[in-house]
Structures are given as structure tokens and as C-alpha cells.
Amino acid sequence: MRALFNPRLWLIALLALGGAGLLYVILAAALSGRPAAAAARPAAPVLHDVRLAAGAMEKFVFAASAREAPAETFLHDGAETSLAAFRGRTVLVNFWATWCAPCVRELPSLDALQGDMGGETFTVLAVAADPKGPEAAAAFLQKLGVQNLALAADPKLSLIIATGGSVQLPLSILYDAEGREIGRLLGEADWNSAEARALIQAATGR
Numbered sequence: 001m002r003a004l005f006n007p008r009l010w011l012i013a014l015l016a017l018g019g020a021g022l023l024y025v026i027l028a029a030a031l032s033g034r035p036a037a038a039a040a041r042p043a044a045p046v047l048h049d050v051r052l053a054a055g056a057m058e059k060f061v062f063a064a065s066a067r068e069a070p071a072e073t074f075l076h077d078g079a080e081t082s083l084a085a086f087r088g089r090t091v092l093v094n095f096w097a098t099w100c101a102p103c104v105r106e107l108p109s110l111d112a113l114q115g116d117m118g119g120e121t122f123t124v125l126a127v128a129a130d131p132k133g134p135e136a137a138a139a140f141l142q143k144l145g146v147q148n149l150a151l152a153a154d155p156k157l158s159l160i161i162a163t164g165g166s167v168q169l170p171l172s173i174l175y176d177a178e179g180r181e182i183g184r185l186l187g188e189a190d191w192n193s194a195e196a197r198a199l200i201q202a203a204t205g206r
Contacts (some may be wrong), residue, residue: 052195053183056196069179075154076152093175095172113197172186
């Protein structure tokens, strides 16, 4: 009977019960988390079909890894924004400047692409990487007769530098709906071509 009233025995029993209770809480939390983890769907693979880099898109280079779009802000339709605001849509970011002759030749094809394919699943962002600022870019687009491209500007060049930059313009970077880089094209291209449309269709899953 004395053993039943032994304080050391009761202490050991209480510690054992406490340990069992803690183990139960840990197991319950782990098991309750399993359905949520199982329900989470893996991200869709990034488009990487080299057959699409042909014809007018022969200079398009698919990204070696799924690089995330940079967080640096830029001006779009007079307001400060970032590429994160366009998540849910495939985005073609084209960097151009008023002094760049190949950019001037390329912009009408980008305008046509936006007019024909732009919408809820795809958009063209023609970003003026030009220290002259958005006012000069707006006047230039008006002079060219651009109708479908909203004014976007990166006067401090922070966005283009964050993407890896380029000493050459134009530079076009294609991002998927999850904000991951599909690939890029350095230099002038016909974005109103059948090959360009095939690339965009594949990127949007149309």
C-alpha cells in the first residue's frame, strides 16, 4: 500500500501521461495536415517546346530554369504597378526606347498581337525603357498610330535591369500565368507572324 502513496511513483506516472498527451497532439496535427497537403496541386510545368522557336521566332530562347518575374515596379497607364499584378495571364514584356530604330519597326506588330490576342488570358506590356520618361513614350506611340498597347514605362531602368538587362533593344520576355519566365527574344521580331501566334497560343494553353 505504501507504494501507492509514493510521491516519486506519482511523478513518474504524471510525466508518462503528459508525454503521451503531447505525442497525441503532435500526431493529430500531422494527420490533420495531410489532406490539405494532398489536395495541393503541383504547379504546371513551364512551356519548353523548342519546335516553337522557328521562323519569325527563331531567336526565341527558352529559359533554362523557371525564373520568377522580378518584383521591381514600373508605370502602367499612369499608375505604379509590378508584374505580380498580371498573375493569371500570360504576359509578353517588350522593352523598347524612342531612340531604338528596331523597336520602332517592331512596335506595330506588337500592337497587332495585342489587338488580336490580348484579353483575360494574355497581354502585351510594351515598356519604354527610356530615361526620357512616360510623356515622351506616349507621344511616340501616338505618332506611330499605336492603338492597343497601354502606356508602360521604366524610366529608371530598374525593371529591365532586374530581368538581367541588355545593352541591346528591343528585348522581349514571355512569362506564364504563374509569373515564371518561359523565354526571351533579343532583337527585332515579327510578333504578328504565325509563329509568334503559335508560341503565344501554346503559352496560354489555347
